[in-house]
Amino acid sequence: MSERAIDSPTSSALAGRIGLERTLTLVARLREVGIVIVLLVVVAIVTVQAPLFFSISNFEQILLNVSLIAIVAVGQTTVVLTRNVDLSVGSVVGLVAFATGDLLKEHTLGVAGAIAVGCLIGLGLGAFNGLLVAVAKVPAIVATLGTLYVYRGLDFLIAGGKQVSAIDLPRGYLGIASSTVLGVPTLILAAALIALGAAYLLRNSGAGRQLYAIGSNPTAAEVVGIPTQRLIFGAFVVCGLCAGIAGVLWGSRFGSVNALAASGLELQVIAAVVVGGVNIFGGSGTVVGAVLGAILLATIENALRILHLSEFWLLAIDGAIILLAVGTDAAIRGYFQRILMRTGRR
Amino acid sequence: MAILALVACGGSSGGGGTTTALNIAFLPKAVNNPYFDVAASGGQEAATALSGQFKQVGPSDATGAAQIPFIQTLTQQNVSAIVVSADDPDAIAPALKQAMAKGIKVVGYDSSPAKDARNVFINQADSKGIGVVQVQMICDEIPGCAGEIAVLSATSTATNQNAWIQAMKDELASNSKYSGLKLVKVAYGNDDPQVSTTEAQALLTSYPNLKGIISPTTVGISAAAQVLKQTGKAGKVQLTGLGTPNLMRAFVKDGTCKEFALWNVKDLGYLAYYTAALLVQGKIKGNPGEKFTAGRLGDYTIDPNGVVLLGPPFVFKADNIDQLNF
16 A cells, blocks of 8 residues: 555645655664664773673673663563553563563463563553554553553562562573574574564565655555554554563573563663664654664763672763663754755756 | 459559450551461461450552551551551551550551650561571581672661671671671662572672672572572582571572571560550560560560560571471
8 A cells, every 4th residue: 555655645744744754764774874883882892991802792781781671672672663652561570570470480481481571461451552552542751650550560469579589490491591593692693683574574575665755754655545553552562562572582581581571671771772763753763773773872881890890880871872862863864854945856 | 254354354444344355456567468478377376375365457669758647547447456567667666666655555566666656666576686597507608618709688778687797797807707708799689589589690690709609588588599509509609698488498408508597586576465455464664674474485584675575596407497386
């Protein structure tokens, strides 16, 4: 349906938007290169200061720490592209992590069964967010702020003061996080596969392209016949599923889960997404960028610790990076918009 | 009811037939914390023994002033005593004083409210004793008692942990036995398994010569044990600190952590409830020097600061860890 819309330009405004979208995609590509350059600079500086930073095992630790955040960031990117946001992801991860851990602890289900149920819970919670936003038309920031508390509240209800710890969990489950495939830790591999799969679909599938169109201009997307409602709902379902996947892996990675697991994770994820060049107003940015953003933030966190700098610097530096990244985006976008408007007039 | 009246016969309420019912509420720092659940089970046990009522309320997140509305509600409900672990000793003091003005007894446990905002504080162990026993344990475990050690704490503002870490530093500096040990870093895991895990990893990476980790918090020590096991450093880097037997049992049995300490948390809750009950019944006033008997735990004395000390910390090892279940 979208192809027909694009083939027959209904108005010059739409053509302009498509031109802008292409430019913004180019900008996003440049942004990814930019993050990689900043990352390499950070690695170079820290390696000179503290050579033990530059080791395979340390990079492996950084990527292991990133992997769960990256999986959630993939889902979050899908939602943010449509000019929405999902603040409930930390609570979804926490609730799924505890539910999965509890199912395994009580031997209600086997490892595969508990993982499947955990993913389904994530999917269901995402679908509820999607209903609130796409059908009931509650603004996403309010709807998911509400479910952030509701989902965490459910977690408190089922968890209470209980804690699932490593000794309660079957070896087969704990082994997921420490296992490797061809020398690569399974968690890193899983995150990479999910990110690359999502990147491919967003870039090449019709629905993927339509998500960008919705974020660029919701009204125009509606006019050209894109099923906006259904796609926004779908984006929240994907986001819930990603948070669910991260949730089922949580206990395997950290060995213990209590009712507060993953609280505050949503802000880490959104930080990664915006540092990665995904426009918080939708329409531009890539999953690869978001994952690179997560890697950059985690590398800086690791570097500060290796350089024996105080923890108190970490938050300030994270904040400065977010402001710098978003500020650069705004400047670049403004520049290209001016150029496009000038070309449009000619 | 008859039993209640009997138990309450020493009550100060006077007047024919009025009884002092034991309606005692526990207010921990957070209700989703296994540690406080264990303490609550001790409170429950004492309540059953004394035929009193027990309930536990509290915030879901241990942050600053979150306990104040709970204190106000309990005051309105006119409970007979509040047993509280102060998240912020001064922030909750005015609310507790209001409760005391209405005749409600206030007993601190685990972490004391400001001194004038409670009748008695039940101290699980004195800071010095806790600091000393942890330094002693890490010294015993590290071959030759020499090398770099690090501390993995809770939050950087946690009153208890900071007092214990200070006691450890004092002990390391003043006791020549420990001259070979060098404390290189105090890291903060925020009592969050995720943060504690990354902090423990960072300690191992950034201090390749690290010989031991002391983690004076239950979340930190189990996260550190998990990291040592996963990275194959178990046995090479020694681990000790404060933990609960249930969380640490597997790690003690496989040698990742050879010994750790903790006071008996259940007894802490038991003693706190028992003391509160005696205050409500008017059998003790909370004055320094008063002596009393707390059921199965035996005799205690209130010290000049209005503090009752539970007892020395208990050291858990492979041969005794199965005797306790919490």
